[in-house]
Amino acid sequence: MSEYxxxxxxxxxxxxxxxxxxxxxxxxxxxxxFASREMPMPYGWGTGGVQVSAAALTPDDTxxxxxxxADDTTNAVSxxxxxxxxxxxxxxxxxxxxxxxxxxxxxxxATLREDQILVYQVPIPEPLRFLEPRETETRKMHSLEEYxxxxxxxxxxxxxxxxxxxxxxxxxKVEGRxxxxxxxxxxxxxxxxxxxxxxxxxxxxxxxxxxxxPYTQVVSLDFEDYPFEPTxxxxxxxxxxxxxxxxxxxxxxxxxGRMFVCSDTDYCRSRRAAGHVGRLGTxxxxxxxxxxx
Amino acid sequence: MHPLLQVNxxxxxxxxxxxxTDVSFxxxxxxxxxxxxxxxxxxxxxxxxxAGHLDTDGGEVIFDTRDRGPVDTLxxxxxxxxxxxxxxxxxxxxxxxxxxxxxxxxGGNIGERLMAVGGxxxxxxxASAVDWLDRVEIEENRVDDRPSAFSGxxxxxxxxxxxxxxxxxxxxxxxxxxxxxxxxxxxxxxxxRGLVREMGLSAIIVTHDLAVVRLLADRLMVMxxxxxxxxxxxxxxxxxxxxxxxxxxxxxxxQV
Numbered sequence: 001m002s003e004y005x006x007x008x009x010x011x012x013x014x015x016x017x018x019x020x021x022x023x024x025x026x027x028x029x030x031x032x033x034f035a036s037r038e039m040p041m042p043y044g045w046g047t048g049g050v051q052v053s054a055a056a057l058t059p060d061d062t063x064x065x066x067x068x069x070a071d072d073t074t075n076a077v078s079x080x081x082x083x084x085x086x087x088x089x090x091x092x093x094x095x096x097x098x099x100x101x102x103x104x105x106x107x108x109x110a111t112l113r114e115d116q117i118l119v120y121q122v123p124i125p126e127p128l129r130f131l132e133p134r135e136t137e138t139r140k141m142h143s144l145e146e147y148x149x150x151x152x153x154x155x156x157x158x159x160x161x162x163x164x165x166x167x168x169x170x171x172x173k174v175e176g177r178x179x180x181x182x183x184x185x186x187x188x189x190x191x192x193x194x195x196x197x198x199x200x201x202x203x204x205x206x207x208x209x210x211x212x213x214p215y216t217q218v219v220s221l222d223f224e225d226y227p228f229e230p231t232x233x234x235x236x237x238x239x240x241x242x243x244x245x246x247x248x249x250x251x252x253x254x255x256x257g258r259m260f261v262c263s264d265t266d267y268c269r270s271r272r273a274a275g276h277v278g279r280l281g282t283x284x285x286x287x288x289x290x291x292x293x
Numbered sequence: 294m295h296p297l298l299q300v301n302x303x304x305x306x307x308x309x310x311x312x313x314t315d316v317s318f319x320x321x322x323x324x325x326x327x328x329x330x331x332x333x334x335x336x337x338x339x340x341x342x343x344a345g346h347l348d349t350d351g352g353e354v355i356f357d358t359r360d361r362g363p364v365d366t367l368x369x370x371x372x373x374x375x376x377x378x379x380x381x382x383x384x385x386x387x388x389x390x391x392x393x394x395x396x397x398x399x400g401g402n403i404g405e406r407l408m409a410v411g412g413x414x415x416x417x418x419x420a421s422a423v424d425w426l427d428r429v430e431i432e433e434n435r436v437d438d439r440p441s442a443f444s445g446x447x448x449x450x451x452x453x454x455x456x457x458x459x460x461x462x463x464x465x466x467x468x469x470x471x472x473x474x475x476x477x478x479x480x481x482x483x484x485x486r487g488l489v490r491e492m493g494l495s496a497i498i499v500t501h502d503l504a505v506v507r508l509l510a511d512r513l514m515v516m517x518x519x520x521x522x523x524x525x526x527x528x529x530x531x532x533x534x535x536x537x538x539x540x541x542x543x544x545x546x547x548q549v
Contacts, residue, residue: 144371148409223413225414226415
């Protein structure tokens, strides 16, 4: 690929982003400002995640890109193709095989290892944004550890809905210091934030990078009498019968027919290959992919 | 007795113009101090300087903290001052909208200070929110309503509840009855007087309404053009004003 520098960005930009990543890893949960570049895709499509991935990629890496857990949706396919073209790296759909996984809105079901990096696409990195619109004020609140306002939001949830109704982008406290927005992952994934892999978060439009190093303590905020609960649809996957994975609800017809399937397509495929069959599944995995049903 | 707050030679300039200058006084525990004066006399500037909302150009504000004794709040670190601002200090704004979170329910507004100092039990927070609504005469079933659904007087009472929930020792009030009609004012003053006596609060009240200080304040300070022109016991100053400006101020009150 002589038309592009490796992984699209020039080397100076990648150095700048790597410095931001290292700073982020040194101060878990702290939002490091960086000079976000224009990328050949619109904001909201993962420009932050793409820049972080570009800075972290080496020619030996194997890349996996998922969007809402799926490898085959528009966003995931576009970004995967982008790096195939500009970096020429190997790509895979198998979580096990990947060394860098860029994700939008999910953490893969398979347990990640120390030699893997998980890159999140983040739309709004500031967990306090909708409570306090002033950036100067939120920065001050972070630096002085004034996080009472975050609990006001949870209080409002309980007083209006009888429970903590925040179900995604659920705020967490990292290593007892910074309150962090884990990007819009479902709160079902929050317990998985304490993992062996490196987690990097990139917000392109907001120009922030933050990180959670391996084995870092990540605590979901809650009240003593309303403890944090990861939730999912109360079903098993209709294709692979997994009872422990996060599910998507798919409407089948106009008569109320619906099915629940794993949102992590690779997890579902590998379970079906191992012989698990759900309520609506077929015996042998289809070669066209897990979404064929 | 040791003063709760000692103010020494506070000075604030807006460029070449004087905001307020040479202001000194002591405030003792349980004492209510009134600051009166016309618009532009520097009374709000002074209050904001004392509360740490404005940078001063000189002087000391020494507060008798619980753990470290008398400390100059103007030179203390910002985290300490902000901590003071949500525990031992309270600030009641003239416009309730400035002091409330309009998009958060009444209960959340009252609970914010509790959560800011580490309250993490929903049931307890809600119980004290309901208790405080009752103490400021707002019905319990309004606890989940937003302040935007409240009348002006109720918003002001909610703001007071939100400030007093952590049991502060010093309350700054900037025209707490401004913009309210007279019957609502009377009710609010009655409530404030009760709370101040019951909780043993010290308070500094800025107002241009002499009736308010007559009812609430033990001592009075009269300001004009950034200077303090007269101080003394409230009744003494109002009944026997010495300075020409104070005489003008007292005689300007309309008798019904």
